[in-house]
Amino acid sequence: xxxxxxxxxxxxxxxxxxxxxxxxxxxxxxxxxxxxxxxxxxxxxxxxxxxxxxxxxxxxxxxxxxxxxxxxxxxxxxxxxxxxxxxxxxxxxxxxxxxxxxxxxxxxxxxxxxxxxxxxxxxxxxxxxxxxxxxxxxxxxxxxxxxxxxxxxxxxxxxxxxxxxxxxxxxxxxxxxxxxxxxxxxxxxxxxxxxxxxxxxxxxxxxxxxxxxxxxxxxxxxxxxxxxxxxxxxxxxxxxxxxxxxxxxxxxxxxxxxxxxxxxxxxxxxxxxxxxxxxxxxxxxxxxxxxxxxxxxxxxxxxxxxxxxxxxxxxxxxxxxxxxxxxxxxxxxxxxxxxxxxxxxxxxxxxxxxxxxxxxxxxxxxxxxxxxxxxxxxxxxxxxxxxxxxxxxxxxxxxxxxxxxxxxxxxxxxxxxxxxxxxxxxxxxxxxxxxxxxxxxxxxxxxxxxxxxxxxxxxxxxxxxxxxxxxxxxxxxxxxxxxxxxxxxxxxxxxxxxxxxxxxxxxxxxxxxxxxxxxxxxxxxxxxxxxxxxxxxxxxxxxxxxxxxxxxxxxxxxxxx
Numbered sequence: 406x407x408x409x410x411x412x413x414x415x416x417x418x419x420x421x422x423x424x425x426x427x428x429x430x431x432x433x434x435x436x437x438x439x440x441x442x443x444x445x446x447x448x449x450x451x452x453x454x455x456x457x458x459x460x461x462x463x464x465x466x467x468x469x470x471x472x473x474x475x476x477x478x479x480x481x482x483x484x485x486x487x488x489x490x491x492x493x494x495x496x497x498x499x500x501x502x503x504x505x506x507x508x509x510x511x512x513x514x515x516x517x518x519x520x521x522x523x524x525x526x527x528x529x530x531x532x533x534x535x536x537x538x539x540x541x542x543x544x545x546x547x548x549x550x551x552x553x554x555x556x557x558x559x560x561x562x563x564x565x566x567x568x569x570x571x572x573x574x575x576x577x578x579x580x581x582x583x584x585x586x587x588x589x590x591x592x593x594x595x596x597x598x599x600x601x602x603x604x605x606x607x608x609x610x611x612x613x614x615x616x617x618x619x620x621x622x623x624x625x626x627x628x629x630x631x632x633x634x635x636x637x638x639x640x641x642x643x644x645x646x647x648x649x650x651x652x653x654x655x656x657x658x659x660x661x662x663x664x665x666x667x668x669x670x671x672x673x674x675x676x677x678x679x680x681x682x683x684x685x686x687x688x689x690x691x692x693x694x695x696x697x698x699x700x701x702x703x704x705x706x707x708x709x710x711x712x713x714x715x716x717x718x719x720x721x722x723x724x725x726x727x728x729x730x731x732x733x734x735x736x737x738x739x740x741x742x743x744x745x746x747x748x749x750x751x752x753x754x755x756x757x758x759x760x761x762x763x764x765x766x767x768x769x770x771x772x773x774x775x776x777x778x779x780x781x782x783x784x785x786x787x788x789x790x791x792x793x794x795x796x797x798x799x800x801x802x803x804x805x806x807x808x809x810x811x812x813x814x815x816x817x818x819x820x821x822x823x824x825x826x827x828x829x830x831x832x833x834x835x836x837x838x839x840x841x842x843x844x845x846x847x848x849x850x851x852x853x854x855x856x857x858x859x860x861x862x863x864x865x866x867x868x869x870x871x872x873x874x875x876x877x878x879x880x881x882x883x884x885x886x887x888x889x890x891x892x893x894x895x896x897x898x899x900x901x902x903x904x905x906x907x908x909x910x911x912x913x914x915x916x917x918x919x920x921x922x923x924x925x926x927x928x929x930x931x932x933x934x935x936x937x938x939x940x941x942x943x944x945x946x947x948x949x950x951x952x953x954x955x956x957x958x959x960x961x962x963x964x965x966x
Contacts, residue, residue: 515543759794
């Protein structure tokens with residue numbers, strides 16, 4: 406069910422984007438495509454209004470949102486995400502927004518899996534698996550690439566998948582691909598003409614891998630930096646205006662930045678020169694031999710700005726498609742430079758392999774990059790350079806950046822699930838689930854006489870001391886306070902504040918579990934109080950409860966069933 410529905414969603418999104426482009430193309434015929442100055446901004450504005458006044462939810466960064474749903478929201482995704490990302494991204498891209506449709510369709514597929522799992526009352530583990538099936542099916546459906554869908558889920562989305570879980574993932578991607586074949590045909594998405602692999606070009610593929618790794622670093626860091634800077638503009642309409650102007654100018658000057666850019670990509674994959682005569686006022690640059698790689702190098706560097714401006718200005722789209730486009734451009738630039746310097750390498754091969762290089766670096770998913778590019782192009786004859794270049798690019802970017810473009814922000818917030826079971830367990834555990842409020846509360850100024858009946862009626866080892874506003878002030882350890890409590894002469898002259906002690910450390914509501922574990926290790930305490938931001942007492946977490954929960958969670962994620 407998830408595979409079929411995800412495949413249908415991919416077909417609908419692809420059809421809708423092309424329908425919007427076709428409708429707009431009917432009404433504009435002008436030299437230099439002057440409509441490129443305004444159409445992308447109109448699409449961004451329409452998406453902005455839909456998100457703000459109809460959807461009323463943040464639906465950008467689909468892959469990152471799916472990752473957060475798994476780690477912090479019990480794999481629950483809101484029902485509107487089964488259609489909202491599709492609607493807004495089709496408008497954004499159809500009007501020329503320089504983003505990709507893949508991240509929105511991944512979020513849509515994940516939402517389909519999540520909501521079906523919840524509708525049938527399944528467990529967190531099963532809902533998570535269905536979420537992964539939806540994402541895998543979405544990738545398979547949009548690219549007609551079943552193996553790439555599975556690998557995408559394994560490398561990027563799900564932190565720990567057992568062998569038994571591969572079966573539903575494979576079924577989902579196969580069904581989604583079949584649906585896509587029925588409605589879109591069996592031709593590869595990027596059918597191309599390639600030259601047979603030559604062993605003599607291996608050093609050049611290594612160079613492309615290194616350049617791709619450095620290009621990936623630029624792509625990631627520039628994107629995140631620009632998002633932060635633009636995000637500081639509080640007024641959404643001012644932000645839209647600035648981004649729409651910037652995007653319109655970029656596309657006007659560099660037409661391949663329009664939309665996903667796949668038309669230019671297909672031309673390069675088939676060894677064709679991109680014709681810009683009458684489409685750009687900068688077309689004269691292409692009249693010079695070195696002007697061609699210069700022009701396309703500028704497109705590579707500016708694609709990040711165009712993509713970020715689209716998303717930050719109110720558009721909805723992903724980085725998946727722009728990564729493929731930028732990788733193709735980078736591969737072309739490297740190949741053309743080599744040829745201009747006296748070499749002889751097949752440029753279309755380098756365009757294809759460049760896509761894998763940048764994808765392996767930006768997403769830090771080399772296996773997905775290798776097999777996705779092979780599947781979408783029919784380029785299995787280039788498997789050796791694909792593996793070599795993707796691996797070198799991945800290794801290069803890992804020297805400088807540990808996380809992918811999808812996981813860096815999540816890792817900074819401590820919400821990232823990884824293939825490390827220990828770290829995954831800590832990420833899944835929540836402070837709120839471990840709090841126990843069985844410990845009696847006593848007022849800080851109460852005489853000891855009032856403690857006697859409380860102690861006699863409770864089996865708790867500690868008492869929580871609070872003030873009149875319920876704020877935590879300290880704790881009474883009955884093992885150390887036994888002597889005054891057994892001395893009747895002190896019942897009226899001594900008060901709670903005379904025998905209480907300060908907590909060695911505080912745990913805050915919503916605190917990350919690795920921080921909680923560090924506090925227990927640092928203090929050696931058996932239990933620590935939990936308070937909120939106003940210092941209100943919520944309960945205690947004991948080390949025994951913490952270890953029991955850790956063991957149960959570890960057993961759950963390591964289970965093969």
